[in-house]
Amino acid sequence: MDSIFEELFAVNAERAFKFFLASLRETAVTGIYRDDELFYVASILAHYSQTSRFDTTSMPCMANLSEVFDNFILQTSTDSEVLEFGGSQILLFAGFFRDQMRRRYNVKWYDQVGQSLYEKASQHSHNLKKRELFDRLSESFPAWTATCRNLSRTLGENRLLLRVN
Numbered sequence: 001m002d003s004i005f006e007e008l009f010a011v012n013a014e015r016a017f018k019f020f021l022a023s024l025r026e027t028a029v030t031g032i033y034r035d036d037e038l039f040y041v042a043s044i045l046a047h048y049s050q051t052s053r054f055d056t057t058s059m060p061c062m063a064n065l066s067e068v069f070d071n072f073i074l075q076t077s078t079d080s081e082v083l084e085f086g087g088s089q090i091l092l093f094a095g096f097f098r099d100q101m102r103r104r105y106n107v108k109w110y111d112q113v114g115q116s117l118y119e120k121a122s123q124h125s126h127n128l129k130k131r132e133l134f135d136r137l138s139e140s141f142p143a144w145t146a147t148c149r150n151l152s153r154t155l156g157e158n159r160l161l162l163r164v165n
Helices: 002-009 013-027 035-049 065-073 080-096 107-124 128-157
Strands: none
Touching: 013 035, 013 128, 035 080, 035 128, 065 080, 065 107, 080 107, 080 128, 107 128
8 A cells, every 4th residue: 555655646655855955955054964974864854754643553643842842851861863853843843844833932942952862872872873973964064054944945935846767
């Protein structure tokens, strides 16, 4: 059944990732970001573009920054995967959906929260590469949310020009 939908929509995980990677490369200020950061952010956007809020196989995507607040700010965790998940949710909402979220939330404050979550994920990760990546993301988080916001605006302005091939 899933393959039928993939053919109809012409989008699978690989295509979604390539789409966001190419789009981020066009949007991002060159020379500021490392490739692993670019791949990571593209993978977050691609993942959430294909994840249902009601997915029961993994941690579901939050609906908004209020849910992120309830699940990640009021709770204290030292699990690097949980902290990474919280950071990715903030990157999605305070970045890609920034224009919608800023009407209800202080998105600059959430930038700081995202930085903090990635910093904590870095401190608690056992994987050296992830630790280094999360550390850099914690430093560049506001720049990434701005890049994701710009990408969202660009895609909104050019929505009728999207190519599926």
